[in-house]
Amino acid sequence: MSKKEDPKIVLAGAGLAGALLATMLGQKGYRVELYEKRPDPRTGQGGPGRSINLALSTRGLHALERAGIAADILKSAIAMPGRMIHGLDSSLTYQPYSKNPDEYINSVSRAQLNIDLINAAEKQENVTLHFNQRCIDADLDAPAADFVDGDTGETHRVAGDLLIGADGAFSAVRGRMQRTDLFDYRQDYLEHGYKELTIPPSEDGGFRIEKNALHIWPRRSYMMIALPNADGSFTCTLFWPLKGPISFDALKTKEDVTRFFKEHFPDAVPQIPDLEDAYFANPTSSLVTVRCGPWNHGGKTVLVGDSAHAIVPFYGQGINAGFEDCEIFMDCVEESAPDWETVFSTYYRRRKKHTDTLARLAIANFKEMRDHVGSPKFLRKKKRERLLHTWFPKWYVPLYSMVTFSRIPYADAVRRARNQELKVQSAGWAIATLFAVVLTIFVVSMI
C-alpha cells in the first residue's frame, strides 16, 4: 500500500493527540476518518474533559508549530515563568523556573485547545470528522473499529487500512490489544485523587492572585495548585488522598470543608467564594499511570497519547508527550511509509523507554511539589542549580529545564542530569581535597 494508493486511516479519539495527528496526517495527504465519542465541542456540549486548563511547554509547542498552529494557540495562553509557593502562614515565595526569561510554561484552556485542533483537522480536505461515535471494540488485524452512534444507539463497523487509537487513558482500542498474546499491560492508581475548584476573576475583571505564575500550596502529603485562565479566573486542583481519615472521603459536610480549607489553605479561602458548594458539586477524579507495549499490532493498529502511556499530571508533560508522539510518529511516516509495520514499530521503539521514564518522573515530581518545594533545602538546591546553569550553561542544565524547555528525549535527560550531579560531586571533592592540601602545607610551613 503506498500513499498514492490512498490508505484509509481510521482514528479513534478527537481529543488533543488524536486531532493533532489527524491534522498532521491530513497535511501529508493521508485520508483520515476521525471518530470521537463526545459531541462536537464547538457546539458547546460535551464538557472540558479531564481538566479545565493545562500547561503547555517546549515539546508540545514544537509539535504544534510543525502543524502550523502554535501561534494561534499561544494568543490566549498565559505565561507562567515560575511557581508561587503559598505557605501555611499565607506567606508567598516566588521561584522562577529558569534563569532564562524566555523559558516559561503556558497555561492554556484545554477546551479551546481541543477546538483549535479540531478546526485545524477539519481544514484538511482529506480529514472527515464524526462526533457522538463511541468506539466499543476493534478488529486489530482487519483493521476495523466498532462504534456506537450516540444519536441512534446503533452499532456500526468502520473498516480501514490502518487503525489509530488516540482514545485516551481508558482506550477501547488498547482494550482489544490487552486481549492479544504477548501484550504487556500495567495500570497503577495513585491513592490521591483530584478535584477542581475555581478562583473567579476580581470584581474589576482582573486576577485575584499573581497572574503569571503556577500557584502551589504544598502541604507535605497533599497539595493544591492553581493555573490562570484568560478570563481572569484560576482553576485550582486539590490533590488529596481519596480515602482515609484525612481525605476527600472524610469531608462530609460544608462545615468540614470550611474548617479544612481554613486550616490548610487559609489565604485561598477568601478567593473561592463558592468553596463549599463547588466542593460538593464538582467530581472527585482518580489518577492513573498506564504502561503497556507494544503500542502497535503489526502494521495495522497503533496507539498514541494517553492510550499508550497515561501519566499522573505532576510534571505538566502528559499532552506535551502526546504531541511529541505525533511528531515522532510523523518522522517515522516520512522515513518508512508505506511500510507501515516499520513505521509503527520504529515509532514504538523510539518512544517507549522515554515515556516510561516520564511516568517515573511524574510520580517523583508529585513528592517534590507537595513536600519539598517550600523547604529551605529545596530552595538551596534550586539556587545551586541556577548558579551552575548560569556559570556553565553548556555543561550544566537542570533536569526540570531539560524536561520542560528542551526536546532532549526524557530518558537521555535523566541520564545527563545524573552525570552532571556526579561531576558536581567529584568537583566538590576535588576542591575540598585541594583546600585540605593547601591548608596542610600552610600549617606545616608555619611550624
Ligand SMILES: Cc1cc2nc3c(=O)[nH]c(=O)nc-3n(C[C@H](O)[C@H](O)[C@H](O)COP(=O)(O)OP(=O)(O)OC[C@H]3O[C@@H](n4cnc5c(N)ncnc54)[C@H](O)[C@@H]3O)c2cc1C
Ligand atoms: C488534572 C489533570 C491535569 C493535567 N495537566 C496537564 C498539564 O498541565 N500539561 C500536560 O501536558 N498534560 C496535563 N495533563 C495530561 C493531559 O490531560 C493528557 O496527557 C492529555 O489529555 C492526553 O491527550 P489524549 O488526546 O491522548 O487523550 P484525551 O485528552 O483523554 O483524549 C481522548 C479523546 O478520545 C475520546 N474517546 C475516549 N474514549 C473513546 C472511545 N471509546 N471512542 C471514541 N472516542 C473516545 C475522548 O472523548 C477524548 O476526546 C493533565 C491531566 C489531568 C488529569
